[in-house]
Amino acid sequence: MSQNKRAELIRKALLLFYRNGFHATGMDLVAKETGVSKTSIYKHFRTKDELILAVLRLRDENFRNWLFRRMEERADTPQEQLLAMFDALEEWFLEDGFQGCMFIKACAEYQNPDDAINAQSYAHKRLLVDHFEKLAAQAGAEDPHALARQFLLLKEGAIVIAAMSHSQDAAHEAKSVAEILLANLPTCAQ
Amino acid sequence: MSQNKRAELIRKALLLFYRNGFHATGMDLVAKETGVSKTSIYKHFRTKDELILAVLRLRDENFRNWLFRRMEERADTPQEQLLAMFDALEEWFLEDGFQGCMFIKACAEYQNPDDAINAQSYAHKRLLVDHFEKLAAQAGAEDPHALARQFLLLKEGAIVIAAMSHSQDAAHEAKSVAEILLANLPTCAQ
DNA sequence: CCTTACATTAACTGATCTGTAAATATATCC
């Protein structure tokens, strides 16, 4: 299997798992929808879990790239970038086929902390916090890590509510809280 | 089957679904762990989904009762009650067997809005908002509904992060944001 | 052209899935 076909297999599997859930999506369906026979899939991924891990790696890369780029496109200063995250989230919530955060759902189905799927899903969130923390530091926050964790809270809360309520309102609600948090920044008081 | 046995069946099924997930928990396991044969279970619940709905009804009742009571026990004024929610959440996060919010996980596995499981899970969140809104109104908030939605955001974010990080820190982080939100209340400025 | 190595396939395994049918135990009423 070429690298291209392998990449497309992972890409199509991502959509299936994202739309239907992990346990609810059988490998027979993956084979049927990707056009790659089950045996070929198992040549490249020893187990279903390994395919899921590859899917999560792709999702992590795609999502972080998309979110961080969108934040930069929408704003110049670190403060504005942090706020722009919620506008980017709103765009995502409005997309056809938005179904919440794939990593939250992965942890919901694979709850064991020793499970690689669980660990890798939380790793994605830590990478997000790292980025928020850099921006918070640039914005002159007294405690950049604490502010970054608060932003993660708002982001995850907004995603969960948006997915459950089938509405994008949570993006605005989270942004309004974020604005209050940033209003207390030393740099803003100057 | 007596009402007692039926209630205990639902109670034990709740633990199984909460610990293992919905799709990952088969009806054979439910029958084995509850000591009630599968046929008897299907006499009282036409499908697995109906059993899950009964489980979610119990969870909704138990969780709201517990949370609202704990908020009242910990505080006297509406403001303090809203803040005390995060202390109550921290207690929950520290419990053995804490595995996140059952309704978030239900929506993660049953994503179709037309699915009763999905709808009933979001209904639980709306009941929480209703309660927060009453407290927010009593606390003199200008826009009680908006404040209630912000508190829901913080609560859901905290639960998701606590479940994924296997840590209770998110409770404090959410509370620190909530304190800032309440500091802007008119009644507090008096 | 032939051989070797590899990629891919259909068909299958045994376990498990939700849900059911027929048989057995139990309780209630006369």
Next chain:
DNA sequence: GGATATATTTACAGATCAGTTAATGTAAGG
């Protein structure tokens, strides 16, 4: 005590689960 209704059990259907085996197709090297 015997008839009737209800509860419960065992055993099973048919589908689907993750994963494998043995056979087939295919392309490169000599």
